[in-house]
Amino acid sequence: MSSGTFAVLGLFSDAHKIVEAAQQIRPRQLGRLEAYTPYPVHGLDRAIGLAPSRLGRLVMLMGVIGAGLALLFEGWVSAVDYPLVTSGKPLFSWQAFVPVMFEVTVLFATFTAGLAMLFAFNKLPFFGHPVLHSKAIKSITRDKLALSIEATSATFDAETARQALLQNGAESVEIVPVPVWNRPLSLVGLLRTIAGIVAACAVAGAGLFALEKLIPIVPPMVHMHEQPKLNAFRVSSFFADGRGMRPAVTGTVARGHLPPAFATPEEAGTLLGNPLPLTQPIAERGRKVFNDHCAICHGLVGDGVPLLSHAYGGKPGNFLSNEIRARPDGHYFGVLMLGKNAMPSYAADLDNHDRWAAVHYIRILQRAQNAKDEDL
Ligand code: HEC
Structure with missing residues (x-):
């Protein structure tokens, strides 16, 4: 049998x-x-x-x-x-x-x-x-x-x-x-086994942690704690010029950031026109870019009254003024690329699409504040 x-x-x-x-x-x-x-x-x-x-x-x-x-x-x-x-x-x-x-x-x-x-x-x-x-x-x-x-x-x-x-x-x-x-595993036996595994893991983890903390020469973990790095806004002892934030290497061009083909906003005004059609999505995009990046200085309606406190001494252009309204689209684009006095350059922070969308939105703001009879 x-x-x-x-x-x-x-x-x-x-x-x-x-x-x-x-x-x-x-x-x-x-x-x-x-x-x-x-x-x-x-x-x-x-x-x-x-x-x-x-x-x-x-x-x-x-x-x-x-x-x-x-x-x-x-x-x-x-x-x-x-x-x-x-x-x-x-x-x-x-x-x-x-x-x-x-x-x-x-x-x-x-x-x-x-x-x-x-x-x-x-x-x-x-x-x-x-x-x-x-x-x-x-x-x-x-x-x-x-x-x-x-x-x-x-x-x-x-x-x-x-x-x-x-x-x-x-x-x-x-x-x-x-x-x-x-014989089949009992519940107590199962719980005991699980408790044993958890205890072993805890002891092993605590042991390794202590080992790594108390004996800091144990490679390679210690090297991961202290990695040499550059802080963009701190002084760097690594580079000769002491800057943590690196400027572009001379003679190089970042992908998607062709250098402008004009030297002044005035020149840009004669060379460039807004290549974007004025559509609802582009206007929405322009509003977003403007509110995120520009309104803080130029005001939500573009009247040049900053949202910043009076401690900000700059005099942001009033887009509603006749002088600035008369400037061509390319001029605005040129200011965004090159900056102008206290107006920072947005060459690195926005792409062309967003720049032109913002220009469209400035035109919309201007038209809204200077509505003609036929706009009504
Ligand atoms: C830090 C504050 C600040 C921010 C942010 C800012 N501007 Fe300006 N902007 C200025 C100042 C100040 C001037 C006036 C420069 C001058 O004429 O001396 C100016 C001028 C301009 C002009 C030029 C008007 C002229 O006289 O030709 C344009 C166009 C313009 N800004 C567009 C923008 C747009 C678009 C944005 C957002 C992408 C923006 N600015 C964000 C401060 C700012």
Whole structure:
């Protein structure tokens, strides 16, 4: 009878013999075959009917998924969600994504390999395999090879299995019982296990923290705390001119910021016209740019009365005055690019679209305050 028996274990001392025995016994389908050897034996996996592991293919699949996800994520962040030109490269520079893609590939692949191997293929957690409690285990871990027939089939018969092993060259045979201690996990046991894991993590975390704080020479963590960096508004000891905020390198042009082709606002006034059509969205955009950047000095209606306190001594232009109303659009654009006396240059802070939209909005403000009869 099979009840109470986990497997019948036959011991061999010759690697060739155990492979032959497995080949002979397998077709008889007495029960699941398993082998325990102190070193890898060629051909034994196939002899006991082990299919090639599917782990490799799974790892490959997850690695590719990892690489793809990393590419998508980096592409989305750099080109869609937060487009920022770095070193003049196009936004979607896949070459720059390769290191992170590689890391994520390895991350996905190794986690898949470890977790799938443990939980899917080796069916852990399974603490204390019954064979570990056999007498044969001592020799298996030294110089003997064991072939076991597990009591998996309904027709399993320990005596037949014993005979089959002996006939095929097993030196001794042992019947391994189903372990009695294999009881289901209790709630208290489960809670204790979880508490143990949490306590271990806390101790390890606190220990590492203390280690890193008290022995600050432990690399490389300490270097991450103290990184050399430039603060834009602080003096820098790194650059000869002492500036933390770096001006553009001489002779270079930032992407999207072509230098203006005019020297004065007056010249811009003769050269340029507003290229944007006056549409509802552009007018809305212009209002936003104006209210965000200009109203603080020029006033919400452009009358040149600052929202700032009187302590601000500047005299921002009154857009409603006849003098400024008469100036062409290009002149306003020129002032935005070059600045004018106390009026700061907006060459670096706005793009052309926003500059021209703001110009449109100034015209709207002017027209609103000087409405003619036909506007009504
Ligand atoms: C820090 C305060 C300040 C801010 C912010 C500011 N301006 Fe000015 N702006 C001035 C001052 C002061 C003048 C007068 C310069 C002069 O003529 O001496 C001026 C003048 C101008 C003129 C020129 C008028 C002329 O006489 O030719 C234009 C056009 C103009 N500003 C547009 C803008 C726009 C558009 C914005 C927002 C993008 C803006 N300004 C933001 C302070 C400011």
